[in-house]
Amino acid sequence: xxxTLSNLYIGVTLASILLLVGLGLTFxxxxxxxxxxxxxxxxxxxxxVPYVLQxxxxxxxxxxxxxxxxxxxxxxxxVMGLVLERVLLRRMYGRPLDTLLVTFGVSLMLQQAAKDxxxxxxxxxVTPTYLRGQWDLFGVTLTHTRLFVLLVVVLTMVxxxxxxxxxxxxxxxxxxxxxxxxxxxxxLPTSRVDATTFFLGSGLAGxxxxxxxxxxxxxxATGTAYILSAFLVVIVGGLGKLRxxxxxALLLGTLNAFVEHATSSTLGRAAVFAxxxxxxQFRPNGIVSFRTRGxxx
Amino acid sequence: MRLxxxxxxxxxxxxxxxxxxxxxxxxxxxxxxxGRNGVGKTTLLNGLMGVLPLKAGAIRxxxxxxxxxxxxxxxxxxxxxxxxxxxxxxxxxxxxxxAVVRDRxxxxxxxxxDDALDVFPAxxxxxxxxxxxxxxxxxxxxxxxxxLVTRPQLLVLDxxxxxxxxxxxxxxxxxxxxxxxSGMTILLVEQYVEFALRLAQRYAVxxxxxxxxxxxxxxxxxxGFSDLLAV
Ligand SMILES: Nc1ncnc2c1ncn2[C@@H]1O[C@H](COP(=O)(O)OP(=O)(O)OP(=O)(O)O)[C@@H](O)[C@H]1O
Ligand SMILES: [Mg+2]
Numbered sequence: 001x002x003x004t005l006s007n008l009y010i011g012v013t014l015a016s017i018l019l020l021v022g023l024g025l026t027f028x029x030x031x032x033x034x035x036x037x038x039x040x041x042x043x044x045x046x047x048x049v050p051y052v053l054q055x056x057x058x059x060x061x062x063x064x065x066x067x068x069x070x071x072x073x074x075x076x077x078x079v080m081g082l083v084l085e086r087v088l089l090r091r092m093y094g095r096p097l098d099t100l101l102v103t104f105g106v107s108l109m110l111q112q113a114a115k116d117x118x119x120x121x122x123x124x125x126v127t128p129t130y131l132r133g134q135w136d137l138f139g140v141t142l143t144h145t146r147l148f149v150l151l152v153v154v155l156t157m158v159x160x161x162x163x164x165x166x167x168x169x170x171x172x173x174x175x176x177x178x179x180x181x182x183x184x185x186x187x188l189p190t191s192r193v194d195a196t197t198f199f200l201g202s203g204l205a206g207x208x209x210x211x212x213x214x215x216x217x218x219x220x221a222t223g224t225a226y227i228l229s230a231f232l233v234v235i236v237g238g239l240g241k242l243r244x245x246x247x248x249a250l251l252l253g254t255l256n257a258f259v260e261h262a263t264s265s266t267l268g269r270a271a272v273f274a275x276x277x278x279x280x281q282f283r284p285n286g287i288v289s290f291r292t293r294g295x296x297x
Numbered sequence: 298m299r300l301x302x303x304x305x306x307x308x309x310x311x312x313x314x315x316x317x318x319x320x321x322x323x324x325x326x327x328x329x330x331x332g333r334n335g336v337g338k339t340t341l342l343n344g345l346m347g348v349l350p351l352k353a354g355a356i357r358x359x360x361x362x363x364x365x366x367x368x369x370x371x372x373x374x375x376x377x378x379x380x381x382x383x384x385x386x387x388x389x390x391x392x393x394x395x396a397v398v399r400d401r402x403x404x405x406x407x408x409x410x411d412d413a414l415d416v417f418p419a420x421x422x423x424x425x426x427x428x429x430x431x432x433x434x435x436x437x438x439x440x441x442x443x444x445l446v447t448r449p450q451l452l453v454l455d456x457x458x459x460x461x462x463x464x465x466x467x468x469x470x471x472x473x474x475x476x477x478x479s480g481m482t483i484l485l486v487e488q489y490v491e492f493a494l495r496l497a498q499r500y501a502v503x504x505x506x507x508x509x510x511x512x513x514x515x516x517x518x519x520x521g522f523s524d525l526l527a528v
Binding site: 179 | 346348367368369372373378380384385386387388389393396397398400401402403404443444447
């Protein structure tokens with residue numbers, strides 16, 4: 001029972017990170033049909049932000065560095081996404097294979113750049129003193145770092161929700177996602193909306209990266225470790241459907257933690273894969289399907 | 298607002314579909330463009346809006362060449378476009394469908410939304426509903442209202458009566474007629490000939506990617522080319 005709950009706790013934190021990554025992917029895929037293979041490297045970039053802060057300007061305030069890292073990583077990864085979209089992807093909309101290859105190339109380049117900058121060795125972000133410790137609840141260990149990660153994800157999700165549902169910029173994003181042509185002929189600045197979407201989606205990966213750095217060592221392969229699961233989350237959740245992505249992240253995150261506990265990491269992933277393949281047999285459009293009248297969306 | 302199409306050619310890949318169409322829609326006029334299924338009416342309108350690139354030709358609004366403008370820029374130049382098939386943003390509520398166009402470039406003017414809703418008061422009761430759940434007729438009214446939120450000088454409608462029940466067709470007819478009386482220039486693509494001829498002053502008939510007849514609706518000889526119209 002206790003191991004079950006502990007696994008659940010680990011699973012939920014993993015799920016919350018996958019959620020941030022998957023959400024970013026659905027934004028860029030849902031809106032522009034871009035499968036961004038470099039999205040994982042935005043996680044990596046975000047993960048190095050607290051490390052760089054702790055080893056340079058904020059070496060005297062390593063706890064504060066972590067707090068500063070969240071907004072900064074959002075900006076860094078967001079700008080990386082923005083540059084990728086403006087410089088490369090904008091020229092190849094509607095050519096999914098080309099974008100796949102180009103973003104894969106960018107992903108390799110970014111990993112190499114990280115190796116040159118930080119060496120191929122893994123790095124540790126020093127856990128701030130205020131996050132050292134744990135609570136024991138019915139025999140389950142709730143480490144403060146993972147609670148903090150959950151809190152950050154919840155706050156970020158609330159922020160995203162407010163942006164998407166309450167602000168004009170978020171509404172424009174949803175409109176372009178749902179019917180790009182209609183948005184364009186209605187005078188919405190689709191190109192500017194695309195840039196915003198890419199910035200936001202990539203920025204979320206940056207936040208996820210800082211979260212990742214708090215629960216384990218980071219390295220140039222940090223992005224690769226998460227991106228595959230995140231893609232699965234997006235596929236199971238149903239492309240472009242936010243509610244589906246939340247459910248799928250929870251499902252796959254906990255599944256991964258449980259199976260990994262019972263077997264090994266590699267087998268755990270294989271089991272998740274098998275589950276996804278089976279799942280798509282029964283619900284090819286993802287968990288949530290929303291029927292509209294006479295409209296193919 | 299005057300619209301001029303000059304020798305417009307449009308192709309899908311190598312297959313040319315519009316073979317050089319010239320059309321002059323005068324300021325304040327009401328023009329209907331008719332023709333059977335697949336003659337290229339929607340293709341022409343999509344070329345007008347820049348959704349499809351022109352192979353050749355020019356488009357002018359009040360004498361200004363807009364051929365090089367992007368689709369959103371053309372919309373903002375004063376064209377309100379209601380595409381075929383009562384399209385909406387399905388997951389946005391009806392209210393959001395209007396608001397997103399009101400705020401297309403920063404905070405817009407709510408009075409534009411109120412004026413659009415005055416044209417179709419029945420929409421007020423439906424504002425909270427996801428637009429994808431509206432009936433075809435309701436969605437068409439929402440689609441026209443959404444185009445009106447941009448306060449267009451030229452309103453372009455692509456088969457607004459297609460698949461819509463008669464009572465709502467009448468409401469749409471009244472609305473379009475009132476908009477024209479208030480000074481809006483209107484280009485209507487329509488296969489429902491009686492509907493089109495009740496409203497329009499000028500007509501043009503397309504066949505095989507070309508305009509084959511045009512003139513004043515007052516002197517139209519419908520029987521003479523009924524094979525070109527879906528009557
Ligand atoms: N995306 C496309 N690719 C290739 N051909 C197309 C495409 N869309 C339309 N066509 C072809 O172009 C021609 C004109 O189509 P268009 O939709 O403009 O006709 P229409 O006059 O609007 O017909 P309707 O009254 O049925 O709406 C048709 O032969 C159609 O098959
Ligand atoms: Mg058509």
